[in-house]
Amino acid sequence: MGEKSNQKRKYILDKARAVFAEKGFKNVTMKDIVDACEISRGGLYLYFSSTEDLFLEVLSVDVSEDDEEAILAAINGNASAGDMLALFLKEQKKEILRKKNNLTIATYEFFSMRKVPASDNPLKRQFDTAVRIVEKLIENGIDTEEFYCEDPLGCARNLMYVVEGLKVTAGTIGVTEEAIDKELMFVLQGLVPDELNN
Amino acid sequence: MGEKSNQKRKYILDKARAVFAEKGFKNVTMKDIVDACEISRGGLYLYFSSTEDLFLEVLSVDVSEDDEEAILAAINGNASAGDMLALFLKEQKKEILRKKNNLTIATYEFFSMRKVPASDNPLKRQFDTAVRIVEKLIENGIDTEEFYCEDPLGCARNLMYVVEGLKVTAGTIGVTEEAIDKELMFVLQGLVPDELNN
Amino acid sequence: MGEKSNQKRKYILDKARAVFAEKGFKNVTMKDIVDACEISRGGLYLYFSSTEDLFLEVLSVDVSEDDEEAILAAINGNASAGDMLALFLKEQKKEILRKKNNLTIATYEFFSMRKVPASDNPLKRQFDTAVRIVEKLIENGIDTEEFYCEDPLGCARNLMYVVEGLKVTAGTIGVTEEAIDKELMFVLQGLVPDELNN
């Protein structure tokens, strides 16, 4: 039972994610979810009591699944720092570009309305986690002399704000893959020791 | 009477701005505006026919008032490049921080839903304009040897993406003034000739 | 004053007639009238207090202007009975066919909703008047041996019910001019002495 109902929860969250990604937050109705899941109205309420409830859960699944493992990989990894940072940025790029599965705007919509204490704010957790990962990677790179940087934390934060800016731009103005590459490259350039830049 | 009704339009737009700033775009109903303006339902429709209509007008007031003069200042200015860039960033900072009057999230919401041809997209125009201004300022700074930078355009873009990221973060997670300063400083640091950095 | 305002009343009624003819009764708003007359909202209310008021007046103008003179013509006329009946039917046909000026449907709409005492009902007055005219013409025709008919009143009523049927059909299904001719001819046929029919 608990098992079965857990499976169904996951099933619903998965479908709901797609709906939020497509329509944002406010435009999504319980009916949209019901339709996407092909279950009954009453059925949905057995698992989730509102779109807010659903959205928060969708987000937390996202964070825990995606980023936790990234953290582990970053810390336990045995690849070179440069390679790992490249990998990390590739993931970010994929996230920026993915059309049909991007919760960015829905997330902005959602959190712009409610005053969530910072500690509970999954958005903040996600951002901070990413910064810490990048910082770690840069430090590793400095140790192996792949990178040069006087302020790894500042640099990590700079990178993540740029990523944030790109995400939002992608969802509104639109960005090309080339534009993203150019932007990320610009930041990375600052990490490479001068003699290697030429 | 054209005069009077024009005044009322402005009054409504002003109140509406505050509402959009507080609630974003999708969460705003005509009723919200009506309540904020303390006018009748029918009265509002005399001036604006939908929240979209309202929002676009609010935006266009914004753009024309703020940015045009900034462009002029940048081009005709006789202050030093560094001062002018500082001034520009101070404006951006004010924009990022203003709580009760920040349309960032509403704007993202709005434009994430419709496919506006890039050329018509005020968001894009605003962004591109800002980048050009910053690029120009950096180039001036290089001429006067205040700055050092090998890629003024890339640097300008980097700065504006960071600003974009900060705006969105301010509207969702929240940022402190110190955090903004730190972030902008980090970028500026990269512009200062090395010998001056110490 | 009285003179001037009387002129304006007529002007408004004339414009209103066209509007009712085009849109029926219920679909017409005071704004429609105001627009058609190119006067102000408040101005209209100085003359008429509702669309009902307007419509009733439009109708009574219609009746008095059109039919009264027809009555006179019928009674005082010196043309032959056959010619006069032909003339009368030509008028009816014009009425049935006129697209842009036909109050039939509006009238049905209007009177189907309110219980107007028969004596006040302009629709009834109009119908009865027409029947009396036709009856009179038939009787004249019998006197001059142009017509043969044992029941002039019955025949007149039959004719007018057919006209009524044609009007309504014209406004809903649509009828061609030929169809009207055929129908009216069929009725007239019954009035012509047998020997003349061949």
Next chain:
Amino acid sequence: MGEKSNQKRKYILDKARAVFAEKGFKNVTMKDIVDACEISRGGLYLYFSSTEDLFLEVLSVDVSEDDEEAILAAINGNASAGDMLALFLKEQKKEILRKKNNLTIATYEFFSMRKVPASDNPLKRQFDTAVRIVEKLIENGIDTEEFYCEDPLGCARNLMYVVEGLKVTAGTIGVTEEAIDKELMFVLQGLVPDELNN
């Protein structure tokens, strides 16, 4: 449940019919229907999405139930032509007179507003069908020498236009049963061989 919801559809259509009969088409709001049915606003929308939708369904129920069987009766009947025509007219009379259930005016209103291609126009179909039935009956009557008529089709059409005129008059001016009898009798009179008329 398809069963149950079908029952409710019929229930609503039945109540709606009465409302349309009383108020015509344009004067009817969804709220009127809701009140008549004593269901909730939302509940009605579960079954019908507009008054147009409702009205068309009310009409189609009407047509299919009433007229189809009349056609069959007319063609397969074994009664005398005179009896059958009398029966047919009795039906028409009932239709003309029924107060609480007469869709005539509503139907006129409805179809006067939209341009329905003649072939799709149920009003036209109904009229044409009736004419054909009457024509057939007259022809039968001629065969059995009950009737005399040189133009059965013309005569049938004349009858139906009179019926149409009577319907509309009943819905607006009002007619008594006697008036209807008189009118129909007048038409029938023309069908009876002269020697029988005396």
Next chain:
DNA sequence: AATGAATGAGCCTTCATTCAT
């Protein structure tokens, strides 16, 4: 657990009517 019909609150929009000028 699951269903989906039903409810009613709430927003949208239009329009008759008023009223200060």
Next chain:
DNA sequence: TATGAATGAAGGCTCATTCAT
């Protein structure tokens, strides 16, 4: 007289939520 901005009632429609089965 004449204007037209302003109001508020009324009807349209959607949707979260409940509940009998």
